[in-house]
Amino acid sequence: MSEAIKKFLYLNRRAPYGTIYAWESLEVVLIGAAFDQDVSLAFLDDGVYQIVKGQDTAAIEMKNFSPTYAALGDYDVTKLYVEKESLEERGLTIDDLMDLKWEDEDEDWAEKDSIKVVSRFELARIMEGQDVVFSF
Amino acid sequence: MSELHTVNKSPFEKSSFASCLEHVLEGSAVLLYEDGIYAATKGTAVEGKLKSAQGVKFYVLGPDLKARGLGEDRVIDGVEIVDYEAFVDLAAEHSKVVAWV
Numbered sequence: 001m002s003e004a005i006k007k008f009l010y011l012n013r014r015a016p017y018g019t020i021y022a023w024e025s026l027e028v029v030l031i032g033a034a035f036d037q038d039v040s041l042a043f044l045d046d047g048v049y050q051i052v053k054g055q056d057t058a059a060i061e062m063k064n065f066s067p068t069y070a071a072l073g074d075y076d077v078t079k080l081y082v083e084k085e086s087l088e089e090r091g092l093t094i095d096d097l098m099d100l101k102w103e104d105e106d107e108d109w110a111e112k113d114s115i116k117v118v119s120r121f122e123l124a125r126i127m128e129g130q131d132v133v134f135s136f
Numbered sequence: 137m138s139e140l141h142t143v144n145k146s147p148f149e150k151s152s153f154a155s156c157l158e159h160v161l162e163g164s165a166v167l168l169y170e171d172g173i174y175a176a177t178k179g180t181a182v183e184g185k186l187k188s189a190q191g192v193k194f195y196v197l198g199p200d201l202k203a204r205g206l207g208e209d210r211v212i213d214g215v216e217i218v219d220y221e222a223f224v225d226l227a228a229e230h231s232k233v234v235a236w237v
Contacts, residue, residue, distance in 0.1 A: 062203065
């Protein structure tokens with residue numbers, strides 16, 4: 001099976017709640033995680049709003065699915081690329097995002113950051129290196 | 137009679153907010169809700185559009201800010217944060233509603 005591992009990148013470009021894209025992406029990521037592939041997520045354009053911390057949807061009576069991002073590490077989804085320029089255009093910094101971690105079993109379950117802020121150019125290179133790109 | 141314009145799309149993804157501002161008349165009001173709330177936040181690349189609209193009163197729906205993790209401190213000065221009840225009142229007070237969907 002190991003030779004069949006492919007690199008999958010999920011592109012997240014939409015804000016949460018206004019449309020169903022962000023939630024649908026999460027669902028597909030979690031389904032895909034069961035297939036032992038090499039999975040990465042990219043957050044760019046309005047997609048960076050998906051992982052802003054402190055979301056509280058009680059008053060709009062919708063499900064707050066943002067806690068699910070913190071569970072991705074348990075499904076071996078540990079590479080979350082966030083585009084620097086997209087954050088800047090929206091007046092955001094990495095401090096405005098959830099502190100998403102994963103535990104590295106090869107290093108005695110050491111906690112590591114899942115989020116990596118990358119430039120637009122770096123993200124283009126990350127896309128280039130994938131076998132499959134899913135867009136949401 | 138003044139109009140209430142509503143925008144519920146992100147200013148980064150759709151032209152709804154920009155087009156609204158090009159058609160809104162002095163003395164009218166603009167209410168930002170759902171993904172439209174991002175236009176009311178500080179430090180963005182589109183912040184200047186709202187700030188340069190003369191004689192227009194801006195409102196933003198608080199529950200939509202809160203849902204998206206954006207505190208009231210992130211809202212551009214002069215924009216009034218309102219709840220659903222105030223949304224209804226605004227719609228009733230103005231001669232008509234122009235929705236930029």
